[in-house]
Amino acid sequence: MNISRPDCFEALEESPLVSDFLGKGYVILPTENSEGLHAIRELVADTVSETLNISPTKSPEDLLNNIHLYVGAESLNDLRLEVIQTLRSTPWVRPTYYSLVLEALHTLVGNELAMQRGLGLSVQLPNDSSSLLPIHADVWDGDSPFEVVVWVPLVDCFKTKSMYILPIGSDRSYQMVMSDHQNGSAEDLYASVSGDLEFLKIDFGSILIFTQTVMHGNRINIEDETRWSLNCRFKSALSPYADKKLGEFFEFVNLRPASRIGLDYRLPEGFSE
Ligand SMILES: O=C(O)CCC(=O)C(=O)O
Ligand SMILES: [Fe+2]
Structure with a gap:
């Protein structure tokens, strides 16, 4: 008997999102929740204009792009901490952030x-050199290789x-021979891969x-506008953890009932001997 069945094993492999991510190590995609993204930007812009006492006449985009007209490198960190504090204490922000790319995360990382x-x-x-991140892979410094940003x-x-x-592709060829360059500085490392880097x-x-x-x-x-970006890490809930621990750094979202039961289950006394 010929039974027709959906090609559910192949579907994931054929998704352009999957091949893009596997091919480059990154994807850039339109948000799935434009309204939510605008709301987050407005919250940031409002916090910035309140903190710096700027009357809110400019659009959020104009204000953020031009914030160097109002704040210098010396007080930037205070402003940054103020905005982070607002984002962390506003309950709708985390679920909204997740919703920005929820379907993509479910495809690339898990549900x-x-x-x-x-x-x-x-x-x-x-032109500010005080808050730069020299070339790195976070996994070298205690992050789990299962994480995405x-x-x-x-x-x-x-x-x-x-x-x-x-x-x-270039990254893996380079990391394979990296031990040959162990004594170099981050700047040497940057110079040796700079021909293959992509500014996104x-x-x-x-x-x-x-x-x-x-x-x-x-x-x-060296452009004439200020950059503002948010970042947040996600990993499959039950994939291995490294230095960034569950409960301290990470929190489960959407943990399924079978996993909840499994994580809570203890074998009765005597069974594990
Ligand atoms: O935002 C950047 O320029 C770098 C971000 C980064 O290194 C990270 O999120 O791991
Ligand atoms: Fe990083």
Whole structure:
């Protein structure tokens, strides 16, 4: 008897999102919740204008792009912490952040997830060298290789106003021979891979998801606008953890009932001997 069945084993492999992510180590895609993204940007812009006492006449985009006209590198961190505090204490922000790329995360990572508890915020003023992230892969410094970063620009990002990434093909060839370069500085490492790096063009409304096992970082922003981006890590809930622990750094979202029962279950005395 011929039974027709859906090609449910092949469907994932044929998804362009999957082949893109496996091919490059990152994807850039339109948000699934534009209204939510605008609400997050407005919350950030409102917090910034309140903190700096700027009358809210500019659009959120204008205000954020031009914030270097109001704040210098010396007080930038206070402003950043104020915004982070607002984001972390506003209950709708985390679920909204998740909803920005929920379907994509379910395809790329899984449908029961661990999500970073507090969102990260990066602000790069033009020509400011005080808050740079030299080339790195977070996995070298205690992050789990199962994590992805969901990176959300709040303004259009391009060239040095954005971040750069080494696509996974070049990255893996390089990491294989990296021990030959062990004594070099981050700047030497940057120089040796710079020909293959991509500075990502990501407009507001688009979202970057990348594996932090590939090398990435940023340079001094020599464009004439300020960069604002949010970042948050996600991993499959039951994949191995590294230094960033469940409960401290990560929190389950969408944990399924079978996993809840499984995690709570203890064998009766005597069965484990
Ligand atoms: O935002 C950047 O420029 C770098 C971000 C980064 O290194 C990360 O999120 O792991
Ligand atoms: Fe990183």
